[in-house]
Amino acid sequence: MTTKAFQKIYTKISQITKATCSLKATGVGYDELAMIDGRLAQVVKIDGDEVTLQVFQGTGGIPTNAEVVFMGKAPSLKVSDQLAGRFFNAYGDPIDGGPEVDGIEVEIGGPSVNPVRRKQPSELIATGIAGIDLNNTLVSGQKIPFFADPDQPFNQVMATVAMRAKADKIILGGMGMTNDDYLYFKNVFSNAGALDRIISFMNTTEDPAVERLLIPDMSLTAAEYFAVQKNEKVLVLLSDMTSYADALAIVSNRMDQIPSKDSMPGSLYSDLAKIYEKAVQFPSGGSITIIAVTTLSGGDITHAVPDNTGYITEGQLFLRKDSDVGKVVVDPFRSLSRLKQLVNGKKTRKDHPQVMNAAVRLYSDASNAKTKVENGFDLTDYDERALAFSKDYANQLLAIDVNLDTTEMLDVAWGLFAKYFRPEEVNIKAELVEQFWPKD
């Protein structure tokens, strides 16, 4: 971004902290962008003629006589069809060597959708992963994060989901993503020949942390263009929202705000909600679905970031290594898709809800049996069968390497029921048992 002619240039900075600069200036609007010594900054406080700027790249090396130019606009993105297939940094500048995007300039972080203009989500997103499709079905217009420890393969699962979901556009917002993971995504997309549907806004671990704050709004502004103007189904992947929250904490700390739980700013809930609530189903058919990642520390979901996220999103997906089968599975107990009942048994086969519940119940019986073994109590015959069932269930359905359509998943489940149990043990409505119980 370059300065224009006749812009007023300030050269007297009165205060510099690690993330902010203050100076005397007039006619400045709140949220407005400025350029300090070639670095982008945003107005975060105006007190009389003193303006405080948050410098995205950090203030290291900025002299008190640096040139400051105000740009008269909030952070914005040029939107048009040309966005498709392109890779950008946090400011929306191309990083793929391609030309600048031409289009209508839209301020990011725009207004919310009027709730009465939304439509109730009702379209299933098939991922082929039974831990998701069978137990925690995703619906377009939903917002749902993976809750996972940093060592778990959430980026791989997310890439798989993105490739299998029938989205018109996939927007990847990377926050504090390692360069290796970034290249992994790029690779997966290009191998799948999907590059023309991908738009990426990337802040890697090599980039300044505060820049991340722009990534979700950039990604969602692009998403809104395709969902509203083009009625497209847009899938937005945000990884990792914990890094985003960390950046929020850095800024609020530098501005001397009183921290609340876990040193996070008191506004964390609103800050996260503004992002996630951009997920929407429009009556015209366009939709924005958000799949995010919230990394946990040692599986702790009471930390402020996963805790606030859980209250905002429509469920969460937990990954866990199952030691019995040596595979990563989608944990059926702790995962939840709040919108699944909008499609289960309606867009899928009618036995779906009952089969899903029965299988999870039997899996939970197996985990009770495991506790019994650990405590040295005897197992009943039923316990033994439940344990055997749970291994097959984890292997054939819960593992993330599964790729089946929902009907096949249901058939596999019925097969396992019949292998280990009698019909009256699975607690499914009699008429469904009659129709689907394998006969041989």
Next chain:
Amino acid sequence: MATKGIVSGVIANMVTLKVDGPVAQNEICFIETGGDRLMSEVIKVVGENVYVQVFESTRGLKVGAPAEFAGHMLEVTLGPGMLSHNYDGLQNDLDKMTGVFLKRGEYTYPLDNDRLWHFEPIVKAGDKVISSTWLGKVEENFQPLKIMAPFSLKGEYTVKSIVAEGDYRVIDTVAVLVGPEGDEIQVNMIQKWPVKVAMTNYKEKPRPFKLLETGVRSIDTLNPIVEGGTGFIPGPFGTGKTVLQHAISKQAEADIVIIAACGERANEVVEIFTEFPELDDPHTGRKLMERTIIIANTSNMPVAAREASVYTAMTLAEYYRSMGLRVLLMADSTSRWAQALREMSNRMEELPGPDAFPMDISSIIANFYGRAGFVYLNNGEPGSITFIGTVSPAGGNLKEPVTENTKKVARCFYALEQERADRKRYPAINPIDSYSKYIEYPEFDEYISEHINSEWLPKVNELKTRLLRGKEISEQINILGDDGVPVDYHVTFWKAELIDFIVLQQDAFDAIDAVTPLERQESIVNKVIEICRSEFSFDGFLEVIEFFKKVINLMKQMNYCEFKSDKYNGFEAELENMLAERRTVK
């Protein structure tokens, strides 16, 4: 002349103004920027500096922008025509807004000034009236609404004239009142009221005593709420707060239901928009939406308006209570409201209290819950606001300021529990930690003895004792093993399980099981108690488990059947046979 101001500072949605005249705390002020008028509210005054919280985004706002004060606090416009409408936290009609996105500075009128209402006078010329006296009535969605003397009226007035029965608009004058000084007031159907001021236009506020039927067994039977009562539902995410709230708002025996979606998911509001117009009110057979008003300030809407939204909802509730109606007010979630207060207190650099919440959070919560209640109006008629709020405790930890302060003022406590939710025992209301203080009221006891029977409360207490005993024994079995405890222990444990499965657990998605009328709840409780008091003979604990699993299965099937239908009677007969075989002493 209205006081004017000039913007002198901006931090997020807190703006400082320099003013040229008097301003009042909580006064409304409009700030002009780039062609938009942004509504805001005074929250602090220091000399000529006035701090306001803006109900909108302040993006682009500059120092020097002009502002004008409105001369009144944040107020709502009350009148016929609000039922089945969807408002935002500032009572803007969301359906009247243009465009897919909410536009900054767009405010829409909550009523319809052109619609005709069939007005029937109640008073006649010469009658004496005071504030809130019923002057006449109109019907909206088959609800009898009252047109009242202005709430702001001071002292006694005389009706000079009142229009004849006929069709009028809300802006038409329907009555003229004359004061003691000869001053005349023209009255139409519209009233205004500041949301943060409680309406006290009633004669007395006795302790509430009438059971409010919700159809949810773990509430009505175990921990009942009453008309004009207060309750709260804390729970970690994923424990079913919203499902429970929706169930109560669908089924409760109320005339008007107001749902304040305060800082929650927009899709949950969409669910109400989508489903309520289709669903029938179980008590009147009319569509649920006809008695419902939604105040939607979802989590992505401006934070300051979130705080206003609960007050807006409460003021609407007070308006209908003044007409002698039974109002149910649900707020989901009061924690988001408290967080909005925290954000603002933080920006004003106030010294923080626990968890950075403002110091006065306890009195703010107490005053708000205090506005609910059962009242006798000045004409002796009853009216009520039953208030149920949800609380979203951080990390599921109930020892946090919002939960603790709410616990001090709300009389019913429905603790949603992660463990029950994980085991799919819904509604996940913990039967042992939850309570209803109303059970202890002698007035309530008297009412129950009269309307159900005098055996009811002792039975309910017996259920609770048995549940507690069951929990203790299950812990012992876990430690000692199935073989390590006497068979009797298993029997006691399974009797508690029977209560849990049959009385407490209820399928909110099953058409029949979702709503249990009181008569049916009584029948369920009687049957369960009868089984619990019976003695059975068993040979080993495996027999106990098998027997009770069958009993539970049969009674669950009964819960799924139409009451007293052939199928129901069939299961009941089967159950009786099974019980008779095992029973040793009656």
